[in-house]
Amino acid sequence: MTAVKNVPNLLNSYRMQRLFPQGRAAIICPIDHGIIFPRALMRGLEDPVAVLNRLSAHGATGFMLSPGLVKQTQVELGQASHLSRVMALDGFYNLTDAATGIGNLIATVEDAVRLGVDCVKLLMPWNVSTQEKVNLTERLGKVVSDAAKWDMPVMIEPVLLGEPRSKEVIAAEFEVARIAYDIGADIVKIAFPGPDYTAKLVQELKVPLVIAGGPMTGSFEDAVREVRDTVAAGAQGLIVGRNVWSREPAEAERMMAELNRIARENYVAR
Amino acid sequence: MTAVKNVPNLLNSYRMQRLFPQGRAAIICPIDHGIIFPRALMRGLEDPVAVLNRLSAHGATGFMLSPGLVKQTQVELGQASHLSRVMALDGFYNLTDAATGIGNLIATVEDAVRLGVDCVKLLMPWNVSTQEKVNLTERLGKVVSDAAKWDMPVMIEPVLLGEPRSKEVIAAEFEVARIAYDIGADIVKIAFPGPDYTAKLVQELKVPLVIAGGPMTGSFEDAVREVRDTVAAGAQGLIVGRNVWSREPAEAERMMAELNRIARENYVAR
Amino acid sequence: MTAVKNVPNLLNSYRMQRLFPQGRAAIICPIDHGIIFPRALMRGLEDPVAVLNRLSAHGATGFMLSPGLVKQTQVELGQASHLSRVMALDGFYNLTDAATGIGNLIATVEDAVRLGVDCVKLLMPWNVSTQEKVNLTERLGKVVSDAAKWDMPVMIEPVLLGEPRSKEVIAAEFEVARIAYDIGADIVKIAFPGPDYTAKLVQELKVPLVIAGGPMTGSFEDAVREVRDTVAAGAQGLIVGRNVWSREPAEAERMMAELNRIARENYVAR
């Protein structure tokens, strides 16, 4: 067999092209925290539509939304029609005690298709009970099957819920990413595992990788350096929510400007 | 009951908002002629993707496409993600002899949803046999029913196929527009009937009205004046294909610039 | 919008990749004539499985088969597992009098999927009555819709049945190819229209074009030159049936060897 360039399954589809503008990394802002985050942990996102309006003017290429937000922002995002929309299908998760956590789906692929979004997104928490792993993988597989009928990309996010960002946790999430891939994820989302793991995931899994920054920790400069390393290591997109909307407006704006510069200058096409 | 502002059914939906950018008339370029037009009548559209690439850079807000074109331009239009897409569902029509003309559907609303388009579009030729009127209205009703399940806007175009643009023909098409409205059209498309009929349709039907210019006849100035009258009379969108892509590139570009100026300056919000 | 390389919809799918081996033009041998050809017009194909066994050993990359042949050659072609299979879905056509011809479908996309073939194929005869055009385009659209749900490529063949290969007929078939594209063909098959029309079709339609040689006319050298022109003009595949299996075995073998040489040496990747 001659060497053939591998092109992930849906990459040439309309929705995938909307999600990943050429020549740059995507910047997708998640504002879907309302379903599982207490108010105290999502300071700045009390009024999600206000956040959406502010960030869409400052360089986001898309948003990650709950089903309710997708419904209620059709005018805003229909007018800002260049922005992609990723819809989270997950329902309840026990955020702080994964061992007893049991997940579910609160929306279907058919909902996503009807609402015209570009991608569906699912959490894949792996520090859960055996029974929950069984249910979880079955749910993920069902969504992947359904999505295939509608050319709808599926983003899966391996995660150890409620764990500190230790080396062990990062290594574990890195491993779970492979399960997500084998189940059939079109896009893998992962909390920034450092440039080496990022490069490995890009090389081994080949489907577009998007990296989440997580909560605002450390300085502006630390956050920016982390993003630069991520993009340089081959990530095709950045998921930046709390790191932007939990900052003061002026600093959030400066952060978005910086992210956009990196998303273009440090980008490596795959 | 206090007076309540009438808002057409789907107007606040994501797809309708994509179709109609605020503060201006939409400019939707049809390049779907391949299904029923002979090559001699679509000079300039021989390579439809080339036309699409050229016009998308010069101010179109969307395109009207055949199912085949929707399939084959997912990369181009996924990258130009601000542009709306209207998919024609019609198949064969006898263009020059409506009396023997019999229509059909070559694609479904489900296809449109899967492909992620913003609107489906149907011809409604009325100078046909009684039997064909029966079949036609049944097809239109079926599409309206199906589309409702998916929040997919339906654009219907009343037309007398192959007839000269006489006063009688214009009056007849004006009448058929009402049938389209009563069947459940979300958007009515009609060949320019003059400013008075345009204003009447806007007033009586309330759903967004989009006006087609038809073939390139008369001078550049005549065409521009016609468009200005249309927009000033309340049309929410312009369907301009042959009037642009059948002109020389430089003149086509000048025409698009002019249309965009009018679409903003003469626009009347409804 | 930056210029983006257009990749036809299904091109990266498993079935399309099977149909089009990289670095060469495909050579697909049709042996599906039994449904509409009288015995006198398919001399050499009396025993289709024998033809299949002979040609599969001499460089065919695939076969075009009737539903019955697909059923009955599962062992032969399952063992020759590198060969692609295209299944014709058409039923009856009046071969010699198109005006009275009425077509139909004798098999479904679901049959094709169950049998594991790589492509479905449909005739698109255009010198037919208005009513038949209506039925035909509706059938084509239905197959395109169904096929999309199963990632099954659709090959459509515009043709003027029973007409001599005059300049007018060739020009007419060239025009009908555009209708096939707008309906949603993934692959267009056409009787060799000369290198200029071939180049135009390749440029304008972009989906893979495969060229049929038709009946054995003229000398060996003429046939070979025609094929070379076709491949050099950008055709991605050759449909060669009668031109091979109606020749004497030794000459047929020499022809296949020659076709394979051209398919590699004169091939232009698209």
Add this chain to the structure above:
Amino acid sequence: MTAVKNVPNLLNSYRMQRLFPQGRAAIICPIDHGIIFPRALMRGLEDPVAVLNRLSAHGATGFMLSPGLVKQTQVELGQASHLSRVMALDGFYNLTDAATGIGNLIATVEDAVRLGVDCVKLLMPWNVSTQEKVNLTERLGKVVSDAAKWDMPVMIEPVLLGEPRSKEVIAAEFEVARIAYDIGADIVKIAFPGPDYTAKLVQELKVPLVIAGGPMTGSFEDAVREVRDTVAAGAQGLIVGRNVWSREPAEAERMMAELNRIARENYVAR
């Protein structure tokens, strides 16, 4: 009743013929471990597409893949179109503690048919709870029912998860193979039970038997002898994954060469 040669149900179907090339034992390389194996247990398979490219050039007749891998390798395996593809439908299993293990399905037969694979494959772990046995046999039966509608072969693998390869475990797996057969397996896959059990299974069950080598233990010579015994005892296929891809490239290549020699020389047609 005269003696009639027994031919298992789907044996003459296209997919079964692709899976079992004539005159030799099939060599199917599993690279689907990502779903249930930790990274430490699948050293060498970190980049599954790289493994696939390497092994497909050295004599594999097919691959066993997760749903995700089937999606993402359509270009590679569509170009290597002679290679068969077996898709695992299983989701999560607790690899080391079968008693708490609960399985599920993450993909459907319809997915398999759409993706064009040649076989679906299911684990059948039998050292599980009564409730899980009930669920498991129901899942297996459902897949057998669904597959029958699409002529899709079903491979079932009886196994005692996490047990050492003791005489008792081997005897137990041998017994479970019969349950797999009675449920309707078209192909039985089993970890090498020694030549005597292999011969018995071949004699009693008659459906094609494929033998898995499991992890790389013992010397090269031991592994080769085991394979020779297996093939001589009537196995129709070898499932060799870890025994190849976890070795050094040069040794892996030597192993594949040796396996291919045995697969031809020691093969016994059934």
Add this chain to the structure above:
Amino acid sequence: MTAVKNVPNLLNSYRMQRLFPQGRAAIICPIDHGIIFPRALMRGLEDPVAVLNRLSAHGATGFMLSPGLVKQTQVELGQASHLSRVMALDGFYNLTDAATGIGNLIATVEDAVRLGVDCVKLLMPWNVSTQEKVNLTERLGKVVSDAAKWDMPVMIEPVLLGEPRSKEVIAAEFEVARIAYDIGADIVKIAFPGPDYTAKLVQELKVPLVIAGGPMTGSFEDAVREVRDTVAAGAQGLIVGRNVWSREPAEAERMMAELNRIARENYVAR
């Protein structure tokens, strides 16, 4: 109303007539034990196709088969076309501990129809938990409903799993038979309850009653006497498996000869 002869629902249907040859009791040999019996309890049935070939030559009127066996014996039993086939739909049951036993279905009525069998058969174990009784009767009802659409007879077997053949157990199974009848069994299968209960069941339920002999216990003469009593009491069929295939070939042959004599001589038409 004049007295009308009661004819059970499907009795005059093709399949029921195949199951019950006129003028004699049917002799149906079950060889479906593989799904729930350990190898030690089905000595003689290790190679089920060999058993089938042997018994079909010695007077069986039909076989009771697992779904897998039905699939894999199409040639043998298609050639021995006078033999009826009863397909068991049950999956797993805990054979020795009914209290924890939970049943399921591993095949559907549609499978049975596709495979062309004459009857579907279900266990009805009644020494189970209340919850399992609920599930069981629901499954039975579902199969009865499905079967009605396809004119497929349903045989139900009331049983107390794992219990000794005490008077109480026999009385209990006799009672459960009535539940089977009220659920809609077309045929009731029951372990031999003695001639009095047999006569009562025949009189009260009227649907054909078939009697199972169970494992080989006691002498040849005891077994024969039991069968004679059964037939004389009005049973329409005998289910004899272990009592035949677990004996030495010569004795098995003698047993079949004896059974056939009784089935004709002692038969009472209903």
